Amino acid sequence: MSNSRIDYLREKAMHLPLSPGVYIMKNKKGEVIYIGKANALKNRVSQYFGIQNMQTLKVFRMVENVYDFEYILTDSEFEALVLECSLIKQYKPKYNILLKDDKGYSFIEITNEPWRKLKAVYRRENEESTYLGPYMSHFVVKQSLDAALKIFKLPQCGKTFPYKSQRPCLNFHMNQCAAPCTGNMKKVDYDAAVNEAIKFLKGSTKEYLKEQETLMEKYSKNYEFEKAAEIRDRVNAIKKLTEKQKVITKGAETKDVFSLARDEDEICFNVLRFFDGILAVSGNYFTELDKTLENTRAEILKCFYTEHDDIPRTIVIDGECDDHKLIEQWLTERLSKKVQIIVPKRGQNLELVSMSKDNAYNAFATKKRYSKADSAVIELGEFLALKSPPQFIESYDISHTAGADTVGGMVVFKNGVPCKSEYRRFIVKNTTPGDDVGAMREVLTRRFNHYVKEKEEGKLNGFARPPELILMDGGMAQVGVAKEVLKKFNLDIPVFGMIKDGNHKTRAITVDGNEISIHAKRRVFTLVSSIQEEVHRYTIGYHHKRRLKNAKKSELTDIPGIGPKKSEILWKEFKTLEAIKRADMDTLMNVKGISARDAMNIRSHFNM
Incomplete structure (x- = not known):
């Protein structure tokens, strides 16, 4: 740690009260570089200036740049969360999670002029204008705005009103513009149409249609048939423009779905936004791990809904997050309706999380030019809670016929792809025939004896390079003997078993006596299945070759x-x-x- 003020900061942190509040980290220039909240300020802030090797790279870099900090006491942790979100929005500190997506934001601008106009823009440049957004997809913004202008018959041209024209344009004849340029549309009617368009763009299509149909029925009952017909045409236009959109979720729900993909300390999170059951937006954002995955999810939710006012009543996330109930309370107060944050275990929401996670890993693959195999390795590392994606994976299997001609096979996958030059075969010599566990013990012992020998000889590849993950073809017995051998050699290498179903297809991964299903993790399932099939093919192929050779030898004898x-x-x-x-x-x-x-x-x- 190169921060010369660390002792001062630690001492100052130890004198903080054990009260809820917000802390504000500043650099030497007095700039705000990080804002956080805590239920007990002393406990939380002092952690930053304690043991540095327990921190993520992002936190470590932040602490290096802290020159001083301030704090604000609050009456509750909830008040602290609300204040934290407000201050982050105001200061946009460097080390807080800020939404950096792979494209950029879009907004709908509502100009401040007598005859207001609606525009799709990339930046909020005009201080006098009002803006809707930000939105993640410019295509969706443009599509929605074009629909609103046609539905409410607002001009799509660049004319400034009042503007006198003898002849209206083609949009008027297509019944897509009321042609205020001809003077036939009053200012009050124009303002009403703009207000309805804004209402339509801000809300749910389903709710807006329901409201309009109720209003149409009211006008009909009051014999105001002209107004009823106007709304009928508007409703029909909305239905026509939306009928081709694909409904993804059952029950026409409005919800947001979040999931994270992790590559060491880098995070990509994807959000799928559904409106009335229709997938409207998909966005990917890149940031860094903030302390833990649970804390990172919490920071992402706070940051996202600080920037977005359109909060759904259901938010689906791919794992546990810190401050779960506090964030629900904060969003509920902002929406004035009950908001639920759920972590699905089964059903459609789990399928949507899987779809979102696929998008996150694809975004990683695009950004870093990963192959599908690289993405699978990253997801496998996250799924098994490894410190980093395993570049080298070794897998072992035993094959024999009624205890005869027993052999062992070792296959190596490098970055998710078979590395056949690293494959090794073992003839089992010193184990009782039919003892699979004993045979595996012999194979692994010989493999790591070679590791010790070749490492002492200064070699770098082959047996001298230890794996970062071992996958055993089998259950707890095979995993247990692998851990036993690794302990003997004082090696700390993660070991998991690969279990097959009744049709000899990969079913699950086993660890510590528990089975973890991998069917919902498409990339993980494909990679683990290919490793299990490859080690079985390689080992049984060698066994058949040995058996045939020995059978021929026995005929001569x-x-x-x-x-x-x-x-x-x-x-x-x-x-x-x-x-x-x-x-x-x-x-x-x-x-x-x-x-x-x-x-x-x-x-x-x-x-x-």
Whole structure:
């Protein structure tokens, strides 16, 4: 830690009260670089200036730049959360999670002029204008605004009103503009249309349609048929423009779905926004891990809804988050309706989380030019709670026939792809036939004996390079013996088992006596399945080869006078059993170590 004021900061933190409040970190220039809240200020702030190796890289860098800090006491932790969000929005501190997406924001501008106009823009540049947003997709903003202008018959041209024109444009004849340029539309009617368009853009299409249909019915009952017809045309226009949109969720729900993808300390989070069951927006944002994943989720939610006023009543997230109930309370007060934050365990919401997570990993792949295999490795590392994505994965299997010709196989995947030059085969020699666990113990012991030897020789690859993850083909017995061997060599390598179902297909991963289903994690399932299939193919293939070779050798040793030694001599000379069968007496006797009697017995055995 290069911060020369760390002792001063630690001492100051230790004198803070054990009360809820907000703390404000500043750099040497007095600029606000981080804002946080705490239920007990002393406990929370002192953690920053304690043991540095327990902090994430982001927090470590922030602490290096802290010159001093201030704090504000509040009456409750909830008040602290509200104040924290307000201050973050005001100062936008460097080390708080700020929404940096992969495209940029869009807004709908409402100009401040007598005849107001609605525009799709990328920045809030005009201080006199009012803005809706920010929105994550400029395409969706443009599409929604175009629809609103047509539905409410507002001008799409660049004319400034009042503007006198003898002839209206084509949009008027297509019934998509009321043509205020001709003077036929009163200012009060124009303002009413703009207000309705704003109301439509800010709200739910479903709720707006329901409200308009109620109003249409009211006008009809009051015999105000002209007004009723106007609303009917508006309702029909909205339905026509939205009928082609795909409904994704059941029940026409409005909800936001969040999920995180992690690559070491870098985070990409995706949000899918559904309006009336229709997927309207998908956005990806990049940030850094903030203390823990649970804390990062909390910071993301606070930051996102500080920037976005359109809060749904249901928010779905991919894991637990800190301050869950406080954030629900904050959002409920802002919306004036009950807001729920849920972590799904099953059903459609879990499917939506999986869809969101796929988008997050695809965004990582695009940003860093990862392959699909790289993305799968990153997701596997996160799924198994590893410190970092495992670049090298080793997998082991045992194969034999009724205890005979037992062999072990080791396959290596590098960055999610088979690295065949690193594959190794083992002939099991010192284990009781049929003892799979003992055979695995022998294989792993020999593998890591090679590791010790080659490391001492200064080698870097092959056996000298330890894996970052071991996947055993089997359950807890195989995982247990692997951990036993690793402990013997004083190695700390994560070990998991791969379990198959009744059809010999990968079903789950096992650890500490528990099974973890991987079917919902598409990339993880594909990678783990391919590793299990590959180690099985490689090991059983070697076993079949050994078994065939030994079977052929045993056929020769059935010949009188031909023992294992002479059988080996014949195999080395002729290579195949067919060549031995075809050899005549002279050819056989020319082999060193084979006598005339041996040659005669060989010929007689094969009825030649």
